[in-house]
Amino acid sequence: AYEWLPENITDYLAKYSCTYVEWEGWYSRAAYGEEERDFTPVGLVNHHTAGTNDYDPARLLRKCNFYISPVGVTYLLAAGYQADTGMGDPNVLARVRNDQPPTAPQDARPSDRINGNPWYIDIEVGHWGDGSPIPEVQRDELIRVNAAICDMYGWSPKTRLIGHKEWTRRKIDPFWSFNGSVDMMEDIRSDTVDLIESKRNGMPETQWHQMIDALFEGSDEFNGDPNYWKFGVPEDSPEWEDFWAAFVRAIS
Numbered sequence: 269a270y271e272w273l274p275e276n277i278t279d280y281l282a283k284y285s286c287t288y289v290e291w292e293g294w295y296s297r298a299a300y301g302e303e304e305r306d307f308t309p310v311g312l313v314n315h316h317t318a319g320t321n322d323y324d325p326a327r328l329l330r331k332c333n334f335y336i337s338p339v340g341v342t343y344l345l346a347a348g349y350q351a352d353t354g355m356g357d358p359n360v361l362a363r364v365r366n367d368q369p370p371t372a373p374q375d376a377r378p379s380d381r382i383n384g385n386p387w388y389i390d391i392e393v394g395h396w397g398d399g400s401p402i403p404e405v406q407r408d409e410l411i412r413v414n415a416a417i418c419d420m421y422g423w424s425p426k427t428r429l430i431g432h433k434e435w436t437r438r439k440i441d442p443f444w445s446f447n448g449s450v451d452m453m454e455d456i457r458s459d460t461v462d463l464i465e466s467k468r469n470g471m472p473e474t475q476w477h478q479m480i481d482a483l484f485e486g487s488d489e490f491n492g493d494p495n496y497w498k499f500g501v502p503e504d505s506p507e508w509e510d511f512w513a514a515f516v517r518a519i520s
Contacts, residue, residue: 271308272296273333273347273389280416281342284463286409288342291325298348299330305386307349311364311428312389312417314410314456315352316441318397332390334413340405342413352390355380356435361387367427369457370434380436388435389417395444402444402451414460419467425460429453479519489514 275295281288291297298305315332317323325343328335332352335343358381360370393410395402418425431453432439444451465476477498484494497511 273309274420275347277344277347277416277420280420281344281413283419283467284412284416286342286412286416287340288344288413289325291329291343291345294344295347297329297346299346299351299385302349302351305349307386309389309421310361310387311423311430312391312414313353313384313430313432313435314414314442314453315390315392315432316395316397316443317392318395318441321394321396323392323394328392332392334389334391336391336393336406336409336413338394338403338406340403340409342409349385350390351385352392353384353388353432353435354438356382356384358382360430360435364428364430367424369427370430380438384435388430393442393444395442397441397443399443399445399450402446404446407444407446407451411456411459411463414456415463415467418460419464425457425464429457429460431456483515483518487518489518 272295278288278290298307317328317335321338323335323337325335325337325345328343329345330350332350333344333346335345337343361382361384363370364387391410391413393402393406395406414425414429417423418428421428423429432441433443434453442451442453442456446455477494480494480497484490484492
């Protein structure tokens with residue numbers, strides 16, 4: 269079914285202290301002619317713009333969902349299907365859906381056989397794409413936006429966040445340097461995970477998951493799938509409040 273990005277994405281952008289601008293009409297915008305196209309995101313893709321490091325966001329309204337400028341400002345441009353991810357590897361899509369990280373070397377991927385546009389949210393980062401340094405404020409903003417989106421959907425950045433170069437052999441993005449070396453997607457994912465962990469009760473993710481597993485094994489008050497509570501429930505929901513109350517009773 270066709271879906272928009274939830275309007276409450278702005279709540280999550282604020283939660284992660286993103287510096288963002290809501291472009292007029294973003295909530296009803298999609299790529300030209302694709303307003304009724306199925307858009308059911310299962311992950312998100314980081315891109316660089318190339319060509320220039322400072323696009324006019326108005327040129328990207330029908331290309332991507334988010335644009336991050338060199339000064340660290342995020343432009344929320346569109347809630348619908350955008351034609352940015354393009355054709356890529358169906359094995360990568362399968363791994364993302366099954367919460368498995370992309371592992372195949374880029375040159376080992378099969379030819380592009382599936383359209384990724386219905387499945388991925390797109391973040392374009394204003395950068396030349398030539399391996400030159402990325403401004404710290406811009407990269408910091410990227411990590412914050414990645415974290416906001418993953419948190420909103422209950423996704424793990426370890427598996428649901430990919431680079432365009434991990435989707436198709438045709439692309440090299442994102443390609444910039446940070447702290448003196450090429451900024452790898454593994455580092456971007458790791459920093460995104462760390463930021464989400466810092467917001468989740470101040471507890472490292474591994475420790476948090478171990479505690480939930482122990483509660484479900486040792487208490488009759490906890491039933492169902494522990495992973496639902498690790499990833500699937502927004503922390504501002506009544507359901508989460510009930511779970512947190514039971515969690516506090518169990519460890520008190």
